[in-house]
Amino acid sequence: MVTKSRKPLHKLTANVGGTPMYLVPPPTPAPSGVMDLQPSTVSKTAFREKIWRIASDPERFGGVVFEDNDGNTVTPIDVKIAVCMDAMEEGSFEEALQGLSELIRDPYVVASESLKSEVAFMAATCLNRGAVSQIRRGGADSLQQAASMANQAPTIANIPQIAARSGNIIGVIHSLSTSAGTRVHAQNTFDEALTQDPNLYIASNNRATVDYQEGRLDDAHRKITSALGHRKRDPILKNNRGVIRSRIFDEIERGEESRVGVGAPTADAAFTAARKDFQNAYKFLGITPHAGWDADPRLLADDSKFTGLDASNTELFQLCRRNHIILENKRRPEDDQINVPPPLRSHVFDREDTAEIALQEGVGDEFHEDVVSAHKTEKVLFSVVDRLRGVEVFSFNPVGGATPAQGLCNGLRRLGAEYSGVADEIEDSASIVEDKRGVWSIRGGDWKRRGRIRLDEQSQCVNITVGGFEGSFGAEYTEGDHTLHFYSGSVLHANALKGLCNAAPEARTLEEGKMRNAQQIERVKGHLNTTLKEMGDDPARPRAAGSNLGFKVMGGLNRLEINALMEAGLSRGVRHGLAIRKTLELDITGCGEFFAAASLALKEELSRSTPKRPIRSPPPPRTPLTLSRPPTARPPPEPLAPPKVKPPDNPLDVSFRSRLAAIFGKGKERVQAAKAVAQWFDGDQFKKVAKDHTAVAYGLCGRMRDGTADPHIFGKFNDLVSGGEDLTGETGLTGTGIPELEQHAQALGLSKDEFKEAFFLEFAKRMEKRYPLHDDLVRVVEQGDTAVGPPYALQYVNNFGKLYAVFKNGTKVMHCPLDEQGNPTEWVVAISGDYERKRLRDYIDRRIIGHGNIHFKGVRVPPEWIQKSV
Amino acid sequence: MDSVGKPLKLADVKIIIQSKDDKGNVVEKVLREEEIMALKSSWEESDGD
Numbered sequence: 001m002v003t004k005s006r007k008p009l010h011k012l013t014a015n016v017g018g019t020p021m022y023l024v025p026p027p028t029p030a031p032s033g034v035m036d037l038q039p040s041t042v043s044k045t046a047f048r049e050k051i052w053r054i055a056s057d058p059e060r061f062g063g064v065v066f067e068d069n070d071g072n073t074v075t076p077i078d079v080k081i082a083v084c085m086d087a088m089e090e091g092s093f094e095e096a097l098q099g100l101s102e103l104i105r106d107p108y109v110v111a112s113e114s115l116k117s118e119v120a121f122m123a124a125t126c127l128n129r130g131a132v133s134q135i136r137r138g139g140a141d142s143l144q145q146a147a148s149m150a151n152q153a154p155t156i157a158n159i160p161q162i163a164a165r166s167g168n169i170i171g172v173i174h175s176l177s178t179s180a181g182t183r184v185h186a187q188n189t190f191d192e193a194l195t196q197d198p199n200l201y202i203a204s205n206n207r208a209t210v211d212y213q214e215g216r217l218d219d220a221h222r223k224i225t226s227a228l229g230h231r232k233r234d235p236i237l238k239n240n241r242g243v244i245r246s247r248i249f250d251e252i253e254r255g256e257e258s259r260v261g262v263g264a265p266t267a268d269a270a271f272t273a274a275r276k277d278f279q280n281a282y283k284f285l286g287i288t289p290h291a292g293w294d295a296d297p298r299l300l301a302d303d304s305k306f307t308g309l310d311a312s313n314t315e316l317f318q319l320c321r322r323n324h325i326i327l328e329n330k331r332r333p334e335d336d337q338i339n340v341p342p343p344l345r346s347h348v349f350d351r352e353d354t355a356e357i358a359l360q361e362g363v364g365d366e367f368h369e370d371v372v373s374a375h376k377t378e379k380v381l382f383s384v385v386d387r388l389r390g391v392e393v394f395s396f397n398p399v400g401g402a403t404p405a406q407g408l409c410n411g412l413r414r415l416g417a418e419y420s421g422v423a424d425e426i427e428d429s430a431s432i433v434e435d436k437r438g439v440w441s442i443r444g445g446d447w448k449r450r451g452r453i454r455l456d457e458q459s460q461c462v463n464i465t466v467g468g469f470e471g472s473f474g475a476e477y478t479e480g481d482h483t484l485h486f487y488s489g490s491v492l493h494a495n496a497l498k499g500l501c502n503a504a505p506e507a508r509t510l511e512e513g514k515m516r517n518a519q520q521i522e523r524v525k526g527h528l529n530t531t532l533k534e535m536g537d538d539p540a541r542p543r544a545a546g547s548n549l550g551f552k553v554m555g556g557l558n559r560l561e562i563n564a565l566m567e568a569g570l571s572r573g574v575r576h577g578l579a580i581r582k583t584l585e586l587d588i589t590g591c592g593e594f595f596a597a598a599s600l601a602l603k604e605e606l607s608r609s610t611p612k613r614p615i616r617s618p619p620p621p622r623t624p625l626t627l628s629r630p631p632t633a634r635p636p637p638e639p640l641a642p643p644k645v646k647p648p649d650n651p652l653d654v655s656f657r658s659r660l661a662a663i664f665g666k667g668k669e670r671v672q673a674a675k676a677v678a679q680w681f682d683g684d685q686f687k688k689v690a691k692d693h694t695a696v697a698y699g700l701c702g703r704m705r706d707g708t709a710d711p712h713i714f715g716k717f718n719d720l721v722s723g724g725e726d727l728t729g730e731t732g733l734t735g736t737g738i739p740e741l742e743q744h745a746q747a748l749g750l751s752k753d754e755f756k757e758a759f760f761l762e763f764a765k766r767m768e769k770r771y772p773l774h775d776d777l778v779r780v781v782e783q784g785d786t787a788v789g790p791p792y793a794l795q796y797v798n799n800f801g802k803l804y805a806v807f808k809n810g811t812k813v814m815h816c817p818l819d820e821q822g823n824p825t826e827w828v829v830a831i832s833g834d835y836e837r838k839r840l841r842d843y844i845d846r847r848i849i850g851h852g853n854i855h856f857k858g859v860r861v862p863p864e865w866i867q868k869s870v
Numbered sequence: 871m872d873s874v875g876k877p878l879k880l881a882d883v884k885i886i887i888q889s890k891d892d893k894g895n896v897v898e899k900v901l902r903e904e905e906i907m908a909l910k911s912s913w914e915e916s917d918g919d
Contacts, residue, residue, distance in 0.1 A: 046907070050906060051885075054906070062887050064909070068878060074878060079880075082883055
């Protein structure tokens with residue numbers, strides 16, 4: 001097959017010298033109009049056969065491996081697909097079909113929807129291209145075989161693009177007949193093809209040809225113009241429109257405007273338009289018309305060498321020139337020695353590379369890209385599943401101890417040879433950059449993801465952050481016998497997408513595909529909405545909720561945007577759904593790499609150091625998480641034991657101090673403040689701590705060094721020391737130090753001890769009543785069945801009269817707005833800092849003490865997780 | 871991670887075979903066309919014996 005590249009044409013066109021050129025020596029002409037189905041490429045065929053055999057059993061050939069030019073490992077299946085593609089591009093359609101028919105029975109292909117789609121698409125394309133080659137061979141047998149092949153194609157890959165191309169070929173076979181009845185068949189077939197794929201310009205062209213033959217010039221003109229809308233620079237189409245316009249000009253000249261149709265142009269307009277088409281055809285063939293061009297003997301000479309075109313384009317040029325001369329001569333009746341109907345060219349006959357062009361430039365290519373993309377992504381997903389077999393991944397929030405990216409990859413290699421490929425792939429296939437904070441950036445190909453992996457040796461857990469989404473949720477994904485623990489977002493993501501992926505390619509027709517998509521999108525939406533609802537999706541914060549579902553990796557789309565995107569895409573048909581799938585799955589791919597690396601690093605780290613505590617036994621087997629599975633309901637929380645509230649008998653005892661410390665929390669400044677206050681109450685230490693009066697004042701007046709004064713506690717203190725009278729202005733009590741407090745004591749006529757006791761008792765009474773404190777306030781939510789529940793420890797304290805919750809180590813508080821009754825409405829946790837992870841594990845009892853709703857970075861914990869405090 | 875979307879061409883596939891050098895290090899070699907054609911499977915080799 002002579003393959004014509006558009007590039008040389010462009011080069012020729014760019015040379016505006018105006019004379020015929022010899023820039024490209026003409027290739028060896030192919031046998032005129034005949035394509036040999038078995039080209040004499042014995043060595044190439046043998047080479048492909050050899051590659052095929054090696055790919056069928058690489059181990060038997062010394063364990064060879066396949067790589068592409070970028071150093072990426074290539075699977076044997078991909079190699080075989082490449083072999084088939086190579087044969088097909090060479091025109092060895094039977095060889096390609098033989099390979100594809102073997103491939104389509106391959107168990108690996110059978111197991112993969114996307115691979116099946118890809119192979120079927122190739123086979124169908126191969127059949128169509130084989131049919132075209134048969135048509136070129138000519139003869140009744142060849143046409144029969146061509147029809148048979150073209151008819152088979154849609155049954156192998158029932159997608160509109162294939163069906164449209166097959167229909168076009170069948171239509172061309174019909175149109176070969178001179179009978180009017182068969183032309184009607186051809187016309188209908190082209191119409192059906194255009195219904196399947198309105199972008200199929202060759203069908204538009206061929207339909208225009210039929211219209212032209214039938215004398216429907218206006219219809220023909222519309223169709224050919226439509227075809228040119230898809231391929232503006234195609235010389236065949238330009239020639240054909242020139243012919244149609246020539247005929248229009250001819251009819252008008254003869255006074256037969258009625259045959260042209262409604263809105264007939266003037267003769268001059270038709271002539272100019274037709275001439276322009278022919279000139280454009282020359283131009284796109286690489287020949288620039290110039291003044292007197294049509295009289296140029298070289299152009300008129302019937303010698304292809306003057307044009308510098310290959311055989312097929314020379315033929316096209318000659319045809320175009322002939323039609324043009326007819327037009328020009330009709331303009332000059334005195335030279336009317338040529339008066340034959342100008343021929344049109346049926347596209348499928350004239351360019352053997354039609355199918356190839358369609359693959360390279362047409363819609364079919366887009367579909368193919370989708371299929372290939374999905375196939376590659378699916379492979380990555382499967383490989384991630386393979387890598388993570390038996391490995392439990394816990395996702396935690398950032399903790400100290402960043403693990404270098406390189407260390408992770410090295411760790412993977414130390415785990416065993418089977419993991420070295422994973423490490424290589426991570427290192428080689430993407431550019432990994434690690435900054436000082438241990439943040440990874442992985443870039444590769446046309447996707448970019450950022451992530452962070454940290455390892456917490458103490459808790460033996462890995463924290464993963466991907467795409468700005470901090471891993472806060474655990475979930476599971478079951479593949480065969482293996483269960484993976486993923487982010488909930490990723491699992492939802494994956495399942496939703498798997499559902500979407502599976503819907504479209506299995507459909508037998510476009511309508512069925514749309515129906516399946518509609519059903520699927522409803523399931524996906526239902527699942528997403530259910531989960532969002534359970535997570536307390538707040539309409540005011542869709543972006544945060546979306547982020548926590550893992551959708552932020554999609555570029556910050558919120559839930560509504562995602563739904564709209566999916567719905568809009570799927571409602572427009574299979575291809576758009578696939579395109580969206582491609583976009584989404586790349587994100588999963590990115591996540592998968594992180595999971596793989598992180599989990600294996602964890603394993604490596606654990607094997608290196610003997611853990612002080614045994615690793616928790618793996619959770620009991622869970623039901624695989626699927627799209628249709630309703631989120632597993634968490635077991636109702638155990639009723640919280642009544643708080644052991646016990647007003648202190650002696651405010652100066654140790655428990656008082658520890659309780660005071662608990663009130664203040666565990667921040668450095670808070671501890672300091674708590675100590676100071678305790679010591680201040682402790683008479684013996686009064687003078688000693690006086691020097692640190694600032695801390696005492698801060699503590700008592702509810703003001704931290706960061707300047708966040710707490711008017712509530714300040715007011716309480718004011719009430720306390722003043723007996724309800726506002727002494728602020730009078731005493732100048734601004735919380736700046738002990739002298740003021742002493743003044744207050746004196747003003748109240750109390751000794752220091754009396755003041756202290758009164759203060760504490762009143763303080764404790766009010767606070768304990770309102771916000772009971774007890775020793776077992778730490779409650780932990782473990783990553784749970786419903787894919788919600790980060791292992792956060794919560795301890796809430798009535799710090800300064802306003803409800804706060806602190807993590808066990810007291811690093812960060814959560815702000816808690818109060819309602820009119822002073823009850824907390826919701827808790828918002830600011831997550832950062834260290835946790836005592838080992839202790840958390842001990843305290844896991846799936847309960848959180850709280851009031852109302854609790855937010856973790858904007859995600860509301862389901863109400864059943866929350867037990868109202870007594 | 872290679873960019874997606876373009877089908878792999880046979881001309882872009884490299885066949886690599888691993889062997890060990892004198893020091894026992896694993897050495898990778900990209901096979902040329904004639905070396906690929908000369909590559910024999912273990913069955914073929916045993917047949918040859």
